[in-house]
Amino acid sequence: MYSRKKLLQDSRKTKNNLNMFYDIIIIGGGASGLCTAIQSKTEINTVLVLDHNSIPGKKILSTGNGRCNLTNVNASVDLFDSNPEGLIPYMTSGDPLFYQQVISQFDCHDTVNFFAENGLLCTDKNGYIYPRSEQAVSVQEVLKNRCEDLGIDVVVNHDVRSITKKKDHEFVVDSRYECLNLVLATGGLSGASTGNDGSGYKMAQSFGHHLIDPTPALCGIRCSDQIFRYLKGTRTDGRLSFKAQGKEISVHGNIQFTDYGISGIPAFQISSIIGYMLAIGETPVITVDLMPEIALYELVNLLYRNYKLIPAKKRYDKPAQRMLAGILNQNVINAVIRRFSAAGSTNDPDAMCLALARAIKLFQVHPYELMPFENAQTTAGGICTDEIDPLTMESKLVKGLFFTGEMIDVNGICGGYNLQWAFSTASICGKTLQARQSLRL
Ligand SMILES: Cc1cc2nc3c(=O)[nH]c(=O)nc-3n(C[C@H](O)[C@H](O)[C@H](O)COP(=O)(O)OP(=O)(O)OC[C@H]3O[C@@H](n4cnc5c(N)ncnc54)[C@H](O)[C@@H]3O)c2cc1C
Structure with missing residues (x-):
């Protein structure tokens, strides 16, 4: 028997008989994509994550030498200017104000709380935060399980190749799915073996976004x-x-x-x-x-x-x-x-x-x-921050288009800063989408 909630959700998924309709589609089921999905999900809205890997969160498994250094106590705005070495910035971007605004909304403490709320305990090793299990698989499992439990559709082995805009406000993904809000969470070019081919950059560029030349970093x-x-x-x-x-x-x-x-x-x-x-x-x-x-x-x-x-x-x-x-x-x-x-x-x-x-x-x-990128842990450069609103992660050029994670022109040093960036941007984006959704209902 269908509950009222399920009927409502299903009716939202199948808007017409050609394409599956979702309120939110997230391209890329990595750290930032899965986190955005969890943060944006409400009881009513429908969320789809598409990833071309065979499992969601594949890259997370290789982070921190299999232990996943998911954030750092210094990844907060108060401490941003006090790198212990005092010499290299924790993060680099064409616009440092952009990442400071983002981190000030969701910092390392929020990351630890977010994971605790979702069932993952963390441990602090001299300021470097790891899952208590010291296994990256715990992080991947928790994110994957939460998506499942919240009713988020995660489709793997789907390589997204085209995004177009229908009418004024609907996105069409691979002539198969439609949505009102589209999140590009496709990462950068680092770690090609875990699914990063830069295809997200082309999608963003097709909507007029500018790309700051990506180069390998942490290599x-x-x-x-x-x-x-x-x-x-x-x-x-x-x-x-x-x-x-x-x-x-x-x-x-x-x-x-x-x-x-x-x-x-x-x-x-x-x-x-x-x-x-x-x-x-x-x-x-x-x-x-x-x-x-x-x-x-x-x-x-x-x-x-x-x-x-x-x-x-x-x-x-x-x-x-x-x-x-x-x-x-x-x-x-x-x-x-x-x-x-x-x-x-x-x-x-x-x-x-x-x-x-x-x-x-x-x-x-x-x-x-x-x-080369295959040997790099992250990407320097990416989608230009001038064209993204740091308070929402929404494109300033295209309404309903959002960006999260490594694909944006911000990169961190080793020590948990890159995953923190993924989680901060995901959280801001997810909360924006959640708020927008509830206004619509
Ligand atoms: C070996 C290694 C170790 C690392 N260790 C750490 C660490 O300990 N701490 C830390 O902070 N950072 C670490 N990093 C960096 C961190 O993993 C990344 O910054 C982070 O995963 C970026 O998250 P993301 O969601 O933006 O992108 P990703 O995690 O790269 O996710 C992007 C997803 O999009 C999918 N995708 C891309 N294009 C398409 C498409 N066209 N269609 C469908 N799916 C698509 C990919 O398959 C992928 O799953 C490490 C990186 C590597 C390579």
Whole structure:
């Protein structure tokens, strides 16, 4: 037997016998799409999520190394300007005011509350928020189950190719579905294996929206230096620094050296700024400090002490190798000594200690390209924020068209900021749609 609510819902779904009608259609069932669906659903309205993957929220499963770092305590407006490093912004966009307005409406605390209300408990690991289970699948399951429980239709394996507008106010999706409100939640270009092909950008552009050139972000950085053949496969604690627009940018963490250049969290954090500099024709130089915990003069003293440990008759036989043996990773020693020798090695102990210390603390590498989108965790660039209302996430150009998540020109550093962005935009969009719906009823 049909309840009154179900009859009403079904009558809203089948407006005419050609196409299925929904109040809201969301293209993309990723983090922001599923969250928008949950936040926009009312008892009466009908919501459809379309995704071309075989399961909703597929990308969530690979986030945070399978643990899903879903937000960060710093993802709130009060703390936005106080990055602990004080050096790279948590988020980057053509218009910083845009993301600040969005985050101020729905921040990390709201994300934790939203998930608690929907049955997911979180845990705080030094400010990085994970599901209590420390399994990304918990996040994906909760979002998927809530969609099911709320009566949201989620259709997978549907690759949306066309959106048109019928009359003034109805969207037609793939000549099969119709709706009054259409949400583009198709992500960016990062992580192609989890369904991101940039098709959403074309859909937005077909409605007159402008695209800020998308580039990979949170990815490894290719460098032209030959030295990587000695360093590949090495991980070391270090600091990466470079100058951008006159400002010194610097990030500390576990650096991974690869055959192409640098990777690991510190490289990811600076990748979008390096990518931007390369795109505008600049030639940034990154200084790698391979011993950030010690000042240059202290290192010189330490090396001199090690030099003195070498018996006098052996001081002419590869002293640098012996001086560094107990201090650095073997691959790093090889690379440092190559740089030291290339700079014209000396046997004068003072000059040698200073030159070695400089080779360790001022180890320069030369980026020329970012790793491709397949290897990137997010996208810099995207749909221009000037054309989106941050209070509703609605297009300023087309009524009833909304944007959420990574497809907008905002990207965050590692640490939960990108998923927070997905949830903040989704929540604003979902609540707008819910309010609009109730006004209509
Ligand atoms: C390996 C990896 C690890 C990450 N770890 C973290 C982390 O720990 N913390 C964090 O904050 N961020 C992390 N991120 C980034 C984060 O996952 C994204 O920022 C976030 O998922 C973006 O959400 P979204 O909804 O905008 O897009 P997505 O999650 O990419 O969802 C877009 C959806 O749209 C679908 N779609 C696209 N085009 C179409 C179409 N034409 N038809 C139908 N469906 C379509 C896709 O299949 C996809 O499901 C990580 C990313 C990667 C790749």
